[in-house]
Each structure stands twice: as structure tokens, then as C-alpha cells.
Amino acid sequence: MDKLISDLKIQIIEQLNLQEVKPEDIADDQPLFVEGLGLDSIDALELIVLLQQHYKIKLSNADEGPKVFRSVKTMAEYITAHQSRNV
Amino acid sequence: MKVLSSNIYITASCSINDHVVCKNETQLFENKGVSLADFLLSVYHHFGITYPKFYKMDNLSKLGWLASEILLKDSFHEGEYKPGSIGVVLANANSSLDTDMRYYETVKDIPSPALFVYTLPNIVIGEICIRQHFEGENAFFIFDEFDAGFIEQYVSGLINNNILQACVCGWVELLGEHYKTVLFLIENAKKAEGISFTKENLIKIYKPENG
Numbered sequence: 001m002d003k004l005i006s007d008l009k010i011q012i013i014e015q016l017n018l019q020e021v022k023p024e025d026i027a028d029d030q031p032l033f034v035e036g037l038g039l040d041s042i043d044a045l046e047l048i049v050l051l052q053q054h055y056k057i058k059l060s061n062a063d064e065g066p067k068v069f070r071s072v073k074t075m076a077e078y079i080t081a082h083q084s085r086n087v
Numbered sequence: 088m089k090v091l092s093s094n095i096y097i098t099a100s101c102s103i104n105d106h107v108v109c110k111n112e113t114q115l116f117e118n119k120g121v122s123l124a125d126f127l128l129s130v131y132h133h134f135g136i137t138y139p140k141f142y143k144m145d146n147l148s149k150l151g152w153l154a155s156e157i158l159l160k161d162s163f164h165e166g167e168y169k170p171g172s173i174g175v176v177l178a179n180a181n182s183s184l185d186t187d188m189r190y191y192e193t194v195k196d197i198p199s200p201a202l203f204v205y206t207l208p209n210i211v212i213g214e215i216c217i218r219q220h221f222e223g224e225n226a227f228f229i230f231d232e233f234d235a236g237f238i239e240q241y242v243s244g245l246i247n248n249n250i251l252q253a254c255v256c257g258w259v260e261l262l263g264e265h266y267k268t269v270l271f272l273i274e275n276a277k278k279a280e281g282i283s284f285t286k287e288n289l290i291k292i293y294k295p296e297n298g
Contacts, residue, residue, distance in 0.1 A: 045200035
């Protein structure tokens with residue numbers, strides 16, 4: 001899980017062009033939107049693309065979005081759960 | 088139609104062309120021999136700007152947005168006008184074609200939402216207005232080349248009809264590595280460096296012979 005979280009931070013910075021943010025600036029539990037990293041609705045769409053490109057996961061239910069993308073940790077948990085379902 | 092622009096002034100200008108940045112026709116920065124993307128980033132760093140959203144913009148927005156930052160720095164003070172009385176009127180020849188083509192490339196795989204939102208030329212106006220808190224009239228026109236007469240007439244109309252008191256206007260053109268932007272700050276109050284807002288003065292500053 002630690003490796004996945006670490007990879008996700010790098011991928012988020014790259015995918016969202018957060019050039020003034022370093023992986024260590026993002027806490028595992030830090031909210032990604034609004035008061036946390038300050039991401040917006042377009043960033044949310046880019047995170048969906050990230051899941052699809054890097055982890056072959058399609059977010060089928062839009063209502064899951066806020067829960068899945070709450071933090072890097074929740075994203076990692078979602079990816080892990082999804083991958084173990086597909087094993 | 089007679090244009091009444093005798094009490095309207097060009098109070099500042101900024102051009103970014105051929106990897107050179109000028110304000111009020113004085114060169115402030117030059118960085119030749121690098122790509123456009125690297126040049127725009129170097130302008131951002133050189134002027135000590137901090138605005139993380141800059142990195143997310145497409146090249147057209149970066150170009151126009153940087154020019155507006157340099158144009159307004161030390162020439163314009165927030166609070167001088169009501170937000171609703173400051174507008175932005177821009178034009179170019181190739182619309183958002185540069186980003187349209189980049190977006191089209193991504194459609195072959197997974198379309199990029201971040202690129203899609205820049206597939207309109209007037210997004211650069213939105214970026215400027217968000218940064219500067221401008222809420223006045225705005226428009227983006229597509230012309231074959233910079234039409235100083237149209238800009239004079241259109242902006243004078245907005246100011247003479249009390250729709251605006253100040254306006255950022257000009258040309259923001261970009262396609263691939265070819266680009267040119269010249270922005271003007273137009274106000275209905277004369278300032279020390281202000282010159283009359285006329286077609287001739289716009290052309291003189293624009294320097295059509297330079298691209």
C-alpha cells in the first residue's frame with residue numbers, strides 16, 4: 001500500500017501538472033479537493049483518466065467519486081480493492 | 088461611423104514576440120533559442136509570478152495571461168475601477184487551433200479533460216478575468232490580422248456608452264511555435280504616460296512589420 005500511495009502522488013502531480021507541489025507535500029489523508037490540495041472539477045476528471053490509464057479501472061458509478069477521490073489513501077484503497085476483486 | 092475616442096487613452100502596452108518581452112515599448116526580458124513552452128515558463132519565473140494554475144493553462148492562455156500580468160503590473164491598481172467596469176477584448180487569427188489539434192491527438196486514446204477546457208479561444212479572457220477580478224464586458228474576435236480600426240471602434244463604443252471605464256484589448260495569436268501578442272490598457276482617464284487611443288497609435292505600438 002505504501003508503494004502504491006507513493007506512486008499515486010507522483011502520478012497525480014504529473015497528470016494534474018502540479019509543478020510547484022512535491023510528493024512529500026501531499027499527506028496520505030490530506031483532502032484532495034477544496035481545502036486540501038485545492039483541486040477542481042477538471043482535476044477530478046483527470047483523476048478518472050489517471051485510474052483508467054495507469055490501473056485500467058473505469059469508475060462506473062459517478063456517485064463513488066467523492067469517496068474514492070477524497071485523499072490519496074482512499075484512492076489507493078479503491079485501487080487495491082478493485083485489483084483484488086479482479087484476481 | 089465616427090469614433091469618439093478623444094478622451095480615451097492607451098495608458099500601457101505589453102508585447103511578447105520573437106522571445107522578447109516589452110512593456111511600454113521598452114524591452115524587459117529576452118530568452119532566445121528555447122522552445123515556446125520553455126520561453127513562456129522562463130517569463131513566468133523571470134517576473135516572479137506565483138500562480139500554480141499557470142502550469143495547467145494551454146500555450147495560448149499562458150501567452151495572453153502573462154502579457155496581461157506584465158501589462159497591468161504597476162500600471163493598474165485593483166480598486167481603481169469597479170470590477171464590472173473593466174473589460175477584455177481580444178482577437179487572433181487561429182482561434183484555439185493549437186490546442187484543438189493537441190486535444191484531437193488525445194482523442195485517439197483517452198480524451199484529456201484538461202486540454203478540452205482550452206479548446207475555445209476566449210478561455211484566455213476567463214483566465215485573465217479570474218486573476219484580475221474583472222467582471223466587465225468581454226469578447227474574442229477572429230481576424231486574418233490585427234485590425235486596429237476595429238479594436239478602436241469597438242472598445243471606444245464600450246467606453247463611450249459607459250459600459251466600461253477601462254479595457255484590456257489587443258492581439259493574442261499562437262499556432263505551434265509561431266506567436267505574437269500585443270496588449271493595450273485602455274482607460275477613460277489620462278495618466279502620465281497615456282497617449283490618445285487611436286488606430287494610428289495602436290498600429291505604431293503593434294509594429295505590424297514585426298510578425
